[in-house]
Amino acid sequence: MDERVYVGRAGPDAAGNAGWLLGHFMPPGDVRHSADVEIKWGVHPVGDRRAAWVRGEQREALLVLISGGFRVELPDRTVVLRAPGDYVVWGRGVDHSWYAEQESVVLTVRWPSIPGYRVPVTTGAAAPPNRCDGTGGR
Numbered sequence: 001m002d003e004r005v006y007v008g009r010a011g012p013d014a015a016g017n018a019g020w021l022l023g024h025f026m027p028p029g030d031v032r033h034s035a036d037v038e039i040k041w042g043v044h045p046v047g048d049r050r051a052a053w054v055r056g057e058q059r060e061a062l063l064v065l066i067s068g069g070f071r072v073e074l075p076d077r078t079v080v081l082r083a084p085g086d087y088v089v090w091g092r093g094v095d096h097s098w099y100a101e102q103e104s105v106v107l108t109v110r111w112p113s114i115p116g117y118r119v120p121v122t123t124g125a126a127a128p129p130n131r132c133d134g135t136g137g138r
Contacts (some may be wrong), residue, residue, distance in 0.1 A: 006031045019043070019055040035115075040045040040108040044070070044100035053097045061096075061110045062089045068104025082108075106127035 013021055020026075023038030038059075053073075063072060065081035072079045072088050076096050079088045090096060 002032050003029075005103075014041035014043070021113040023076070023110075030059045035113050036111060038108075038110040038113045040106075040110075042104075042106045042108060044068070044106070046100055046103050048104075050099070053095055055095045057096065058114060059096055059110045059112060060089070061093050061108060063088060063098075064107045064109075066105040066107055067099065068106075068123045069102035070104040071099045071101055071108055073099070092094055092138045 008021075010021060016026070019040045019042045021041055022032045022034055024031040024035050026035065063070075063081070064087040065084060066104075067084055070081045072081070073096060074090065080101070082087065095110045
């Protein structure tokens with residue numbers, strides 16, 4: 001088998017890594033390891049929301065709706081993705097959060113893939129400004 005090729009299924013593969021399919025957090029030597037880009041297959045039940053806003057984002061991102069209804073909250077506007085293929089792109093420095101208005105599947109692409117860039121674990125009180133990683137904020 002060619003180690004430069006990986007064939008998988010997004011659902012089962014994503015479930016084993018908090019949704020992430022590709023990025024710096026995959027094992028070195030794995031064709032899915034990348035410092036350039038991160039890709040996530042996000043499956044969200046209705047009412048699922050990001051634990052805290054991402055503040056001081058250091059990456060760019062593309063979020064594509066596969067199914068459902070998904071809201072992306074930005075500092076100056078809210079974008080609601082309703083039809084498969086609807087998408088939003090934001091750049092570095094754009095704070096954001098999200099909410100699943102319906103059971104949703106979204107594909108997220110972020111670049112670059114930055115090691116150590118993660119959401120802090122908080123309990124009870126409102127979360128401080130944060131950064132995110134492959135944990136999906138949960």
